[in-house]
Amino acid sequence: MAHPMGESKEGGPRLDFGRRLKLEFHGSKVTSDAGLLPYRELDDAVGLSEIAGNVQTDTRRGKNGRHGLVAQFRQSVFGRLGGYGEVNDADRLSLDPALRWIVGGHAVTKQAASSSQMGRFETEVLTTEENLTALTDLSGQWIDRVHERHPPKMIVLDMDSSVSPTHGVQEGSAYNGHFGYTCYHPLFVFKQFGDLERCSLRPGNVHSADGWRDVLEPVIERYRERDLRRYIRGDATFASPDIYEFLEAEAYTYAIRSKPTRFFRKASPICSPARSVARRTMCGAITPVSVIRQEAGRESGALWPR
Numbered sequence: 243m244a245h246p247m248g249e250s251k252e253g254g255p256r257l258d259f260g261r262r263l264k265l266e267f268h269g270s271k272v273t274s275d276a277g278l279l280p281y282r283e284l285d286d287a288v289g290l291s292e293i294a295g296n297v298q299t300d301t302r303r304g305k306n307g308r309h310g311l312v313a314q315f316r317q318s319v320f321g322r323l324g325g326y327g328e329v330n331d332a333d334r335l336s337l338d339p340a341l342r343w344i345v346g347g348h349a350v351t352k353q354a355a356s357s358s359q360m361g362r363f364e365t366e367v368l369t370t371e372e373n374l375t376a377l378t379d380l381s382g383q384w385i386d387r388v389h390e391r392h393p394p395k396m397i398v399l400d401m402d403s404s405v406s407p408t409h410g411v412q413e414g415s416a417y418n419g420h421f422g423y424t425c426y427h428p429l430f431v432f433k434q435f436g437d438l439e440r441c442s443l444r445p446g447n448v449h450s451a452d453g454w455r456d457v458l459e460p461v462i463e464r465y466r467e468r469d470l471r472r473y474i475r476g477d478a479t480f481a482s483p484d485i486y487e488f489l490e491a492e493a494y495t496y497a498i499r500s501k502p503t504r505f506f507r508k509a510s511p512i513c514s515p516a517r518s519v520a521r522r523t524m525c526g527a528i529t530p531v532s533v534i535r536q537e538a539g540r541e542s543g544a545l546w547p548r
Contacts, residue, residue, distance in 0.1 A: 247328070249405070252509060253290065253341070259295065260528070271397060272339075272541065273338050273339050273340040273341075273478055275324050275338055275340040275341060276340050277324075278320055278324055278340060278341075278344055279322060279340060279343070279344070281320070281323065282320070282344045285316070286405065288387055288388060288391075289383075290318075290384050290387070290388065291312050291316050291532075292312065292313055293380070293383055293384065293387065294311075294315050294380055295311050295312035296309070297376040297379070297380065297383070298311050298315070298367075298368075298373050298377075298405070299370065299372050299373060299376075300367065300377055301366065301367050301370055301373075302367065308348045308352075308355075309345070309347060309348060309355045309359065310347065311345045311367070312346075313345045313348075313349060313354075314345075314355055314359070314360065314363045314367075315344055316344060316345050316346065317332065317341065317344075317345045317354050317355055318350075318360065318363065318364060319336055320341065320344050320345075321341070324341075329357050329360045329361045329364060330357050331357075332354070332355060332356055332357040332359070332360040333356055333357045333423070335354060336349070336353040336354040336355060336356055337353055338354075341354055342354050356370065372421065375511035376420060378440065378441075378442075379460070381437070381438045381439060381440065381441075382440060382460070382461065382464055383469075384437075385433070385437050386440065386464070395470065395471065396470055396472070396473070397433055397434070397465055397470050397471070397472055397473070398433060398434035398473045398474070398475070399431055399432070399433055399439065399461065399472075399473070399474040399475070399494075400431070400433070400434070400474070400475055400476070401429070401430070401431050401454065401457070401475075401476045401480060402429075402430055402432075402476065402477060402478065403427055403428065403429075403430070403450040404428050404429075404430060405418070405421050405425050405426075405427060405430050406426040406427075406428055406443075407423055407424070407425045407427055408424050408425055408426060408446070412426075413426075414426065414443070414444075415445065415446050416445045416446035416447035417446065417447065418446045418447055421446075422455050425446040426443055426444065426445065426446050426495075427444050427445065427446045427447070428441055428444060429441065429442045429444060429450075429452075429453060429454065429457050430457075431457055431458055431461050432471075434462045434468075439461045440457050440458075440460060440461050441457065442456065442457045449462075449479070449481075450467060450479035451479050451480050451482065451485075452482065454485065455488070458488075459488075462492050462494075468490070471495075472492070472493065472494045472495065473495045473496070474489060474494050474495075474496045474497075475496065475497040475498065476496070476497075476498045476499070477498075477499050478498075478499040478500060480498050481498050481500045485498070486498075486500065488508060501525050
């Protein structure tokens with residue numbers, strides 16, 4: 243029988259490693275997501291996840307839930323922040339040392355939530371009417387928490403719709419002829435630093451300005467009693483007398499692009515001094531966006547994007 247070390251006879255050359263050398267496999271202790279740790283520190287400093295935990299309601303009735311709402315919320319948010327958009331990634335991420343520390347709680351010493359746990363959290367817990375309402379208001383509460391530390395002197399809101407393509411049969415999705423595929427057509431309100439103030443997920447076949455008041459009015463209300471310079475911009479889809487009147491009643495300076503009209507193309511002199519909402523609608527005479535860019539540049543150090 244051949245020798246197990248490769249020689250059939252004794253005395254041949256053999257490989258002999260130093261006994262002090264110890265080989266171990268530590269793949270589970272290696273991470274490529276360490277870049278998320280500073281964001282977790284920011285989360286702790288401002289208390290963003292804690293706010294989310296306070297406004298959500300736990301619908302689970304079992305007593306053996308290892309991970310609380312805050313832990314699962316962190317795992318959901320930070321997983322997507324790291325580029326893991328699917329719940330199926332949770333099984334692997336549950337063993338990732340960086341993600342375990344980010345999630346906190348029992349995940350630090352054991353492991354984070356599995357794919358099945360995260361699936362139930364996102365499709366059952368977060369989708370209740372109470373929690374959906376809380377999530378809709380959450381981004382505004384986060385912004386207010388940051389403003390408590392660094393109060394702004396002005397606010398520039400940007401209202402715009404977007405497109406979110408869908409695949410298969412998704413509830414609420416519809417074909418949009420303008421974009422040319424089946425999608426959702428969400429509406430967003432951002433502010434000048436890129437922070438999301440509020441949003442609404444809408445069917446793909448609605449008009450771009452559909453439901454604008456439900457999205458914009460709660461944001462306007464949050465800033466109503468604050469001593470701020472207020473501006474808002476939007477594209478031609480929001481060129482509507484109802485929106486003009488609403489913004490003027492709230493003392494907002496606005497820049498809304500108007501679709502070219504017969505009067506606007508001819509640059510009729512009667513359009514330039516237009517004051518009434520009806521005349522501005524007809525002529526496209528609106529607040530120059532250059533004024534807002536100049537103001538935003540002084541506030542944030544960068545010009546408003548063109």
